Amino acid sequence: MRFALTDDQLALGSVVNDVCAQLFADGAVREARDDGGALRAKAWSTLVELDLVGLLVPEELGGAGGSVTDACVVAEVLGKHLAPVPYVGTAIAAAAMLRYAGPEQDALSGLARGEAFSVLLGRHLEEPAAEAQVAFDWTDGARGVLLDPDGRVRVVDLPGTTLLDDIDPLHPLGRIRPVPAIGALEDGARRARAIAWTGAAALLTGLAAGALDQAVEYARQREQYGRPIGSFQAVQHLCADMLVDVETSRSIVHGASWTVQHAPVEEAERVASAAKSHAGAAAVRTCESAIQVLGGIGVTLEHDAHLRLRTAHLHQAAFGGADAPLLLLAARALERT
Amino acid sequence: MDLRDSPEEARFRARLRTWLAENVPDEPEPTRLADRWPLTLDFQRRLYQGGWVALTYPVEVGGQGLGVMEEAILSEELGRANAPTVLPLSHLARPLYTLGTEEQKRRYLPALLAATEIWCQGFSEPMAGSDLASLRTRAVREGDEWVLSGHKIWTSYGVFSDYCLLLARTDPGEKAHRGISAFIVPLDSPGVTVRAIVLANGDEEFAEVYLDDVRVPHDNLLGRPGDGWQVAMEVINHERGAVDTGYLPKFDRYLTELAAAVKEQQTPVDRATLRALGEAAASLEVLRMHCLRTLSDRASGVLSGPESSVDKLLMTAVEQKLTQVSMALLTDTTGAHRARWFDRYLYGRAASIYGGSSQIQRNILAQRRLGLPR
Ligand SMILES: Cc1cc2nc3c(=O)[nH]c(=O)nc-3n(C[C@H](O)[C@H](O)[C@H](O)COP(=O)(O)OP(=O)(O)OC[C@H]3O[C@@H](n4cnc5c(N)ncnc54)[C@H](O)[C@@H]3O)c2cc1C
Numbered sequence: 001m002r003f004a005l006t007d008d009q010l011a012l013g014s015v016v017n018d019v020c021a022q023l024f025a026d027g028a029v030r031e032a033r034d035d036g037g038a039l040r041a042k043a044w045s046t047l048v049e050l051d052l053v054g055l056l057v058p059e060e061l062g063g064a065g066g067s068v069t070d071a072c073v074v075a076e077v078l079g080k081h082l083a084p085v086p087y088v089g090t091a092i093a094a095a096a097m098l099r100y101a102g103p104e105q106d107a108l109s110g111l112a113r114g115e116a117f118s119v120l121l122g123r124h125l126e127e128p129a130a131e132a133q134v135a136f137d138w139t140d141g142a143r144g145v146l147l148d149p150d151g152r153v154r155v156v157d158l159p160g161t162t163l164l165d166d167i168d169p170l171h172p173l174g175r176i177r178p179v180p181a182i183g184a185l186e187d188g189a190r191r192a193r194a195i196a197w198t199g200a201a202a203l204l205t206g207l208a209a210g211a212l213d214q215a216v217e218y219a220r221q222r223e224q225y226g227r228p229i230g231s232f233q234a235v236q237h238l239c240a241d242m243l244v245d246v247e248t249s250r251s252i253v254h255g256a257s258w259t260v261q262h263a264p265v266e267e268a269e270r271v272a273s274a275a276k277s278h279a280g281a282a283a284v285r286t287c288e289s290a291i292q293v294l295g296g297i298g299v300t301l302e303h304d305a306h307l308r309l310r311t312a313h314l315h316q317a318a319f320g321g322a323d324a325p326l327l328l329l330a331a332r333a334l335e336r337t
Numbered sequence: 338m339d340l341r342d343s344p345e346e347a348r349f350r351a352r353l354r355t356w357l358a359e360n361v362p363d364e365p366e367p368t369r370l371a372d373r374w375p376l377t378l379d380f381q382r383r384l385y386q387g388g389w390v391a392l393t394y395p396v397e398v399g400g401q402g403l404g405v406m407e408e409a410i411l412s413e414e415l416g417r418a419n420a421p422t423v424l425p426l427s428h429l430a431r432p433l434y435t436l437g438t439e440e441q442k443r444r445y446l447p448a449l450l451a452a453t454e455i456w457c458q459g460f461s462e463p464m465a466g467s468d469l470a471s472l473r474t475r476a477v478r479e480g481d482e483w484v485l486s487g488h489k490i491w492t493s494y495g496v497f498s499d500y501c502l503l504l505a506r507t508d509p510g511e512k513a514h515r516g517i518s519a520f521i522v523p524l525d526s527p528g529v530t531v532r533a534i535v536l537a538n539g540d541e542e543f544a545e546v547y548l549d550d551v552r553v554p555h556d557n558l559l560g561r562p563g564d565g566w567q568v569a570m571e572v573i574n575h576e577r578g579a580v581d582t583g584y585l586p587k588f589d590r591y592l593t594e595l596a597a598a599v600k601e602q603q604t605p606v607d608r609a610t611l612r613a614l615g616e617a618a619a620s621l622e623v624l625r626m627h628c629l630r631t632l633s634d635r636a637s638g639v640l641s642g643p644e645s646s647v648d649k650l651l652m653t654a655v656e657q658k659l660t661q662v663s664m665a666l667l668t669d670t671t672g673a674h675r676a677r678w679f680d681r682y683l684y685g686r687a688a689s690i691y692g693g694s695s696q697i698q699r700n701i702l703a704q705r706r707l708g709l710p711r
Contacts, residue, residue, distance in 0.1 A: 003633035231710040236703030255626030274622030326615030333618040336596040
């Protein structure tokens, strides 16, 4: 048993970190809100070139044949930098469905080449009960990935999709013409859902880590009453709680990233549920606290603190709502006897 | 990252499962400490004889000479087997092991680990709680002896103990933590008075210890004069983890018992309560993974100390969430479980006080991990 990330995974994280630092320098993400998708497209093609989009696609299909842990390492760094790319939606959630509920080989190859895919969800971002209505993290021209009423993964074209006016401009939602679709029932689809939850949790962990960094840096510099605000215990304790949220999220995400790929599906679901619900709540709390530490500047349009909070809420709700993992865990706990 | 057992780990786990199947008692564990204590000791001694205690300590001092991941397996399997609570005292062995002389290790460690001699931790005082470094108990050297006088409080298991690992001020001239030393004090020494303090749940779990010119030989000094703070940190860093304290399997058992109680009560559970139960179950999974990470980091030597405050805050959150949700779940006053779970819930309130309160853990993280200014 070895819990730590490998040296390769640490190196992967630091490469992605460097790439993001370049791509998103000087508040580029804030401007991405109304650049017509230019930064998103540029960042995505960089990730495709680096073989990171096809990380979960097997090598024989043109992917990088990486592990879920690798993908989570990437997602966490992207979250920290608030990268406006559909990494969780496409490179993790859609890829996992195409692979584990399929495989849909052609689509997987296309995904690794950078073709756009969007997981289709219900209008509350839940798993569809009978019909999908929303394309998650929509890119123009994307094809939709869903489970058809027989439980098979299917790829559909989405003509006539329009943008919804929702909370997160960095990860748009598409309003699609309703398509028949259901939630995960078979083992493969259930595993894919567990992977999607874990991927979202990894991104959420990164969002929280970035918020913590911002808050701590600010708390060290900003002075009031003649001293740094970081010397006030009330501010210190906010930051300490953020740290606990970040570190514990990291622990469960790393553990889940291995479990969802290698453990029996029941265990995969249980641990992924814990990852998604814990990291989701932790990220929202942490992004809220960061705004508190920043004071007035934290609630301005020009600061990116609100963008973090937006992306955190969206990913906490994605693939089943914030409740689904909690209800799954509660049901499993009550079955324990 | 590979959470599979290695072949040796798998063999260890298989042996352990067989042993647990034969040795875990069927009867549920009594809630009252007085009823539980003899059973706890009995199980602890059996664990020791079975070779399942102090896994990472060398064989010469009563350990098993194994790796830290075996500790994780032990925690997991104790939980799965619904084993009784283990005696949460092994963190007291740490400084004996790292700072003790060969003679001290040989004399004290095996019996401590085997639970044939019970130890307690004499750190806190009436005027020195969070601010431990302000402690006033004094030790004065007289020839080959030290003479101790003072007053300790909140000494867990004090009434059951044979020895106390006690902090006293040996250099009144030195400031705060620099003048403190650690002593091994036999509680049957003349001048020692131990008085029970009753916890809110009725248990006589902790005690006051009065020291009235108590004489101990110089050989009972642990480390050098002035090493007391280091001893305290060694103890406290390990007291803050859910593996060292055996709390991980305990919480696992809590969740299993809670599910059984809910089933027996046959009352439908509303969505808000289900969500709270889900949060409690999630926090337990988080704790499990976080413990694996901590053990893994400990094995590779990358821990520096202050991060144990994350472990402590997490462990506290799990216990408090689990016991809080029990009150929301167990609403049937004609059922058999409410009073028992209320006691656990009350005990859970202590989790954010002992071993350094949650506020103190946050101070440590803010100043020593995040580098925020004092
Ligand atoms: C069940 C239990 C078992 C225990 N077992 C042992 C034992 O075996 N051996 C032993 O030596 N001790 C033991 N203790 C004592 C424990 O370590 C102390 O209770 C603890 O350190 C707090 O000290 P105090 O009770 O004096 O509270 P105080 O230090 O007076 O604290 C009171 C309140 O003030 C807050 N506070 C204090 N200082 C600060 C600060 N700087 N910043 C912010 N908030 C602050 C605290 O967080 C707390 O909320 C035990 C305690 C309990 C409850």
